[in-house]
Amino acid sequence: MINVLIADDQEIIRDSLELLVSSDERFDVVGLAENGRETVEKAFELRPDIILMDIRMPELNGIECVSLIKERDDSIKIIMLTTFDSEEYIYNSLKSGADGFLLKGISKVDLINSIETVYKGGASIEPDTAQKVFSIFGKMAKSFFINDRSDDIEALTETELRIIQLIGRGCSNKEIVSELHFSEGTIRNNISAILKKLDLRDRTQIAIFAIQSGIMLKSFHGES
Amino acid sequence: MINVLIADDQEIIRDSLELLVSSDERFDVVGLAENGRETVEKAFELRPDIILMDIRMPELNGIECVSLIKERDDSIKIIMLTTFDSEEYIYNSLKSGADGFLLKGISKVDLINSIETVYKGGASIEPDTAQKVFSIFGKMAKSFFINDRSDDIEALTETELRIIQLIGRGCSNKEIVSELHFSEGTIRNNISAILKKLDLRDRTQIAIFAIQSGIMLKSFHGES
DNA sequence: CAAAATAAATGACAATTGTCATTTATTGGA
DNA sequence: TCCAATAAATGACAATTGTCATTTATTTTG
Incomplete structure (x- = not known):
């Protein structure tokens, strides 16, 4: 029954x-x-x-x-x-x-x-x-596991990767500052570098990339 | 046959x-x-x-x-x-x-x-x-889409949903304009409304939400 | 050690983005 | 018909973001 x-x-x-x-x-x-x-x-x-x-x-x-x-x-x-x-x-x-x-x-x-x-x-x-x-x-x-860009990702600094993660969580520059303890200018410079390396245009595209590439799943030392 | x-x-x-x-x-x-x-x-x-x-x-x-x-x-x-x-x-x-x-x-x-x-x-x-x-x-x-915010999503206009999708693809406001044929001001107003409805802060957070909520998978009439 | 590379910072600037009050036109009732 | 609600637009403004040339300090390494 x-x-x-x-x-x-x-x-x-x-x-x-x-x-x-x-x-x-x-x-x-x-x-x-x-x-x-x-x-x-x-x-x-x-x-x-x-x-x-x-x-x-x-x-x-x-x-x-x-x-x-x-x-x-x-x-x-x-x-x-x-x-x-x-x-x-x-x-x-x-x-x-x-x-x-x-x-x-x-x-x-x-x-x-x-x-x-x-x-x-x-x-x-x-x-x-x-x-x-x-x-x-x-x-x-189509929208998730797109093309493999591991080469581009390898070119990234650890700091840059962490910034990408934070952007992928929706953080503003100020919030990134209080997380990583760099000056806001430095964060900006880093973001410029990221944009150039990944051939993107703005932080929104970085966030999308962060999620779709799996970068959000990586973890670093001294992280919450 | x-x-x-x-x-x-x-x-x-x-x-x-x-x-x-x-x-x-x-x-x-x-x-x-x-x-x-x-x-x-x-x-x-x-x-x-x-x-x-x-x-x-x-x-x-x-x-x-x-x-x-x-x-x-x-x-x-x-x-x-x-x-x-x-x-x-x-x-x-x-x-x-x-x-x-x-x-x-x-x-x-x-x-x-x-x-x-x-x-x-x-x-x-x-x-x-x-x-x-x-x-x-x-x-x-389980590993991707944790949050359920279907109530919030239901409150969204169709235009708003399409804008969210475009932001989720990394479009700038100008690009959204040429896709949806509204004035840039209207697009901005819409984005403000979206931010309020979803309790988000900026377009980057919208993009993240778009991907994680499954909104990117929706399709509308007159879409590619 | 000296030169070179690197990491971080600064400041000035432009572009993009977000907010808001207001206007116009249209539409769907009461 | 008139009213209320809605959709779209406008313009002015502020905040955030991105760019770039330059400076300072630190580290690497030849």
Whole structure:
């Protein structure tokens, strides 16, 4: 018997999902929740195998719920339900650690199959949604792990690297000064040097480079 | 009629795939390739609708092929074939921009369905593979995008979002002007509004936020 | 040691960026 | 229709940022 918790703020949806799910003898609807806080509470209280959860809910939205629940109990499987399969929703669901993503318009058979699949450790995505997942990933790849510029990076001083990191955290020159204890002029000169070496134009581009190159992950001595 | 190119270094696989695919009247196998270089050449020469491609191939591996082909013609759909659904293979396929990912043990019916799905603009992943996709994404999310500020993001105008994206690409105000066709003053006012809404201080922090929040992945109408 | 390279600082300057009060035009209700 | 809200623009101003030539001190090394 697979225990299911249903979370949606609209009563109609909640009830029809309950009817639908409990009509199959393999499933047992152990609880209903109508907002985010309640969902998290019932998740820990009832320990369902699967949660069917709307992305949009009052108090705590679905994404936040998933994070909270998964943080404490990763074994509870969560399928996100939504009306639209916008890239943003999918992206956020994936990000939060959900195990599946379904559109509310799904047929009874498909829903039942999806729950089973997820319960068994698989994940469920419809073709259209899957296409978007691929597309999101493609974009991430493009914007994140771009071209290799390790040669340029090797040309950088340690001080310059630290300044790049601080810029990558959004620090102003004054903040960099109080972190590294150089004069502001020196920081500026260093930044000019960085710009020349990396062939960039301003600190914003440095920040972007910092994140995309992985420089932010490096660590130095005497650092917080 | 859907034109298919089959790329695999093993003759047995190549032939059985050809047999399998061409047994369905909707498909036409327009070519076979036995290594990466040949695949790329035939892709541009024959312009198939779909390529079934092994991940492991001599000369150029599947991942590199996908990048090269997609770079020049994004309309050619590519389904990666592999014997194992290791996270690494999946990750690399997604990253390179493939449209689908299938295990070689797939049944005839499923293969045919997958080709059709991908041809129609969907993507095809099996449940087990899908589960791994979700898991990969979860891991990436943990190390990259920590903060959830969807409420703040919801308060943003579409224009503001586009400006954020452009800042996230390192554009200056003048460059934003020539992209969005507003006056520079308007752009500045918008940026002020963004800073207030997101509680940030300057454009550099906007750029950082843009990348870490996933805003860079959104797309709008009339965009390149 | 002396010359050269390097690191840090200074100050003056220009360009870019961000803020704000105000104006104009447009739009969607009441 | 009139009002309120909104989107876009303007101009003036301040703050931050980036550039550059020059100086000082320190270190390297031939």
